Amino acid sequence: MRDRFISTATALLDEDPRAALALADISAAGFQDAARAHPDRVINVGIREQLLIGVAGGLALTGLRPIAHTFASFLVERPFEQIKLDLGHQGVGAVLVSANASYDWPAGGRTHMAPGDVALLDTLPGWTVHVPGHPDEAETLLRDAVAADGLVYLRLSAQTNRAAQPIFPGRFLTIRQGTGPVVLAVGPVLDDVLEAVEGLDVTVLYAATVRPFDTAALRAALSGRSTADVVLVEPYLAGTSAPFVAEALTDTPHRLLSLGVAREELRHYGTIAEHVTAHGLDPRSLRTAITTWQPGGRP
Numbered sequence: 099m100r101d102r103f104i105s106t107a108t109a110l111l112d113e114d115p116r117a118a119l120a121l122a123d124i125s126a127a128g129f130q131d132a133a134r135a136h137p138d139r140v141i142n143v144g145i146r147e148q149l150l151i152g153v154a155g156g157l158a159l160t161g162l163r164p165i166a167h168t169f170a171s172f173l174v175e176r177p178f179e180q181i182k183l184d185l186g187h188q189g190v191g192a193v194l195v196s197a198n199a200s201y202d203w204p205a206g207g208r209t210h211m212a213p214g215d216v217a218l219l220d221t222l223p224g225w226t227v228h229v230p231g232h233p234d235e236a237e238t239l240l241r242d243a244v245a246a247d248g249l250v251y252l253r254l255s256a257q258t259n260r261a262a263q264p265i266f267p268g269r270f271l272t273i274r275q276g277t278g279p280v281v282l283a284v285g286p287v288l289d290d291v292l293e294a295v296e297g298l299d300v301t302v303l304y305a306a307t308v309r310p311f312d313t314a315a316l317r318a319a320l321s322g323r324s325t326a327d328v329v330l331v332e333p334y335l336a337g338t339s340a341p342f343v344a345e346a347l348t349d350t351p352h353r354l355l356s357l358g359v360a361r362e363e364l365r366h367y368g369t370i371a372e373h374v375t376a377h378g379l380d381p382r383s384l385r386t387a388i389t390t391w392q393p394g395g396r397p
Contacts, residue, residue, distance in 0.1 A: 120166045147176045
């Protein structure tokens with residue numbers, strides 16, 4: 099996804115005179131040609147993440163469409179005050195594009211992990227949040243974001259699904275239909291979710307955009323059922339989208355199982371796959387959690 103971001107953003111700088119790019123050293127080597135071609139619209143501020151967001155806000159005030167990029171922990175968590183003030187308070191738009199996601203570089207340690215990034219942005223109004231599950235989806239969502247005017251967070255990951263889905267920005271996609279629970283899979287967890295529910299009578303919805311939350315799609319998937327059971331599987335902090343599910347079903351008695359990255363910190367570096375398993379997001383753990391949670395169910 100990160101390689102596709104570099105190639106797509108480079109193309110957008112050529113295609114769209116409104117597009118601008120702010121970097122904090124991360125991925126700068128991939129944009130050397132773009133920086134030479136557009137020295138007035140490609141700015142590397144160095145390892146100064148608060149300044150990165152401030153520069154993005156300044157570019158937006160001049161009428162440009164800034165893309166700000168670095169690792170998720172340095173893009174959302176470290177400069178959060180600047181996101182709140184230099185973008186939100188000033189009423190300007192920008193596209194924040196992260197890398198490393200929740201635990202994509204375990205050797206980097208806790209400083210390079212950001213499972214709480216989406217939950218943190220949820221405290222601010224007006225953000226569109228994209229969580230692609232494939233490089234093709236990342237390109238589609240980036241192009242859509244740069245063509246728009248608002249505040250957009252594009253969360254890239256080293257984890258990907260095997261195939262891209264025919265997504266439409268802002269809409270959930272029905273992958274399969276059943277009569278049991280509705281399982282909402284976000285971004286790169288889709289393949290593991292599909293393996294986990296193989297043979298189970300469930301509906302699977304896919305979300306590459308989680309904010310705004312597609313209330314209509316969730317309600318439609320539950321229409322006509324005697325029970326409203328929802329399983330939420332997110333590649334970041336477990337339960338991040340739970341309030342949005344509750345709001346979507348405020349007039350419908352329902353049960354919700356929220357699966358995702360645990361709050362407890364894992365202090366061993368390990369590998370991505372080991373972190374996935376430790377947080378219960380591998381197919382076997384997901385299947386056990388879902389089948390055990392169903393009324394009368396057992397793994």
